[in-house]
Amino acid sequence: MESLADRAYLVTGGGTGIGAATALHLAALGASVTVIGRREEPLKKIADEVRRQGGDALAHTADVRDPAAVEAAVDAAMDRFGRIDGLVNNAAGNFVTPAEKLSPNGWRAVVDIVLNGTWNCTSAVARRMIETNRPGSIVSVIATYAWTGHPGTVHSAAAKAGVVAMTRTLAVEWARYDIRLNCVAPGPTETEGAGSALWAEQEDRDRVLASVPLRRFAGAAEVGDLIGLLLSDRAAYITGTTLTADGGQSLGAQIYGPPLETNGASPSPR
Ligand SMILES: CCCCC/C=C/C(=O)SCCNC(=O)CCNC(=O)[C@H](O)C(C)(C)COP(=O)(O)OP(=O)(O)OC[C@H]1O[C@@H](n2cnc3c(N)ncnc32)[C@H](O)[C@@H]1OP(=O)(O)O
Numbered sequence: 614m615e616s617l618a619d620r621a622y623l624v625t626g627g628g629t630g631i632g633a634a635t636a637l638h639l640a641a642l643g644a645s646v647t648v649i650g651r652r653e654e655p656l657k658k659i660a661d662e663v664r665r666q667g668g669d670a671l672a673h674t675a676d677v678r679d680p681a682a683v684e685a686a687v688d689a690a691m692d693r694f695g696r697i698d699g700l701v702n703n704a705a706g707n708f709v710t711p712a713e714k715l716s717p718n719g720w721r722a723v724v725d726i727v728l729n730g731t732w733n734c735t736s737a738v739a740r741r742m743i744e745t746n747r748p749g750s751i752v753s754v755i756a757t758y759a760w761t762g763h764p765g766t767v768h769s770a771a772a773k774a775g776v777v778a779m780t781r782t783l784a785v786e787w788a789r790y791d792i793r794l795n796c797v798a799p800g801p802t803e804t805e806g807a808g809s810a811l812w813a814e815q816e817d818r819d820r821v822l823a824s825v826p827l828r829r830f831a832g833a834a835e836v837g838d839l840i841g842l843l844l845s846d847r848a849a850y851i852t853g854t855t856l857t858a859d860g861g862q863s864l865g866a867q868i869y870g871p872p873l874e875t876n877g878a879s880p881s882p883r
Pocket residue numbers: 705706707708709710715716717718719720722723756769800801802806807810811
């Protein structure tokens with residue numbers, strides 16, 4: 614595994630789930646991390662854990678929907694670590710609802726967090742990279758329904774598709790600054806946020822598992838590991854792409870596939 618010593622990264626939604634796992638992974642590789650989210654407590658917990666393991670971390674509260682709050686968070690990271698090498702756009706909001714029941718404010722809440730929040734953070738961080746003449750890597754966490762679509766998730770699917778288009782556009786536009794932008798599309802990943810928002814009941818979990826050919830949820834740490842790969846120099850020639858890690862879920866239903874119960878894989882995440 615490549616060392617990320619001396620590098621400094623920002624992770625939005627870094628207090629829980631995939632964001633927390635990513636922050637811990639980056640810190641374990643030697644990087645300093647700034648974790649951003651609305652609630653102080655989970656951020657502090659992860660920053661304390663990083664420090665306990667000998668790393669350096671800053672917890673900064675900000676709502677990614679608020680450009681001024683994002684600017685303040687990025688300034689605080691620059692003041693603390695003197696550089697920014699990368700950003701993980703991981704913060705998201707989601708809930709499942711029939712589209713015809715989605716209120717204007719429900720649509721706005723999810724699209725504002727996922728699409729506008731990603732732009733607020735991406736533009737604030739990239740401007741610092743350009744001003745300080747440093748290369749950088751930006752990874753946004755999306756979902757495969759950005760291109761497949763999925764009933765019940767019109768707000769999130771539309772917003773994630775916007776993030777893909779943003780990533781591809783900026784990958785070309787900012788290549789001249791050596792700023793790379795990519796997406797990671799995890800399949801169903803065992804996190805508290807997704808568990809309560811998307812598969813709260815056992816029958817929902819079973820349905821989700823049945824849709825994944827590898828028959829298990831992803832672990833947050835294995836997604837964090839892939840994000841770390843795209844941030845690192847091992848991915849120096851990769852830009853404008855999406856790395857899908859979904860256990861085959863987006864390949865679609867297997868009409869003539871083997872019966873579900875004969876698959877034999879363990880349902881536990883790695
Ligand atoms: C294959 C699997 C793919 C999975 C891909 C993606 C997974 C994920 O994204 S998992 C991430 C899940 N984590 C979270 O969602 C955590 C953060 N969530 C939130 O902050 C809230 O859920 C939020 C998105 C609603 C935003 O919070 P906030 O800004 O505080 O918004 P409000 O609570 O004021 O609500 C705004 C608006 O939305 C309506 N609404 C909220 N929940 C639902 C719901 N379950 N169903 C329908 N509508 C909902 C709420 O009623 C408000 O609208 P109005 O009532 O019209 O004002």
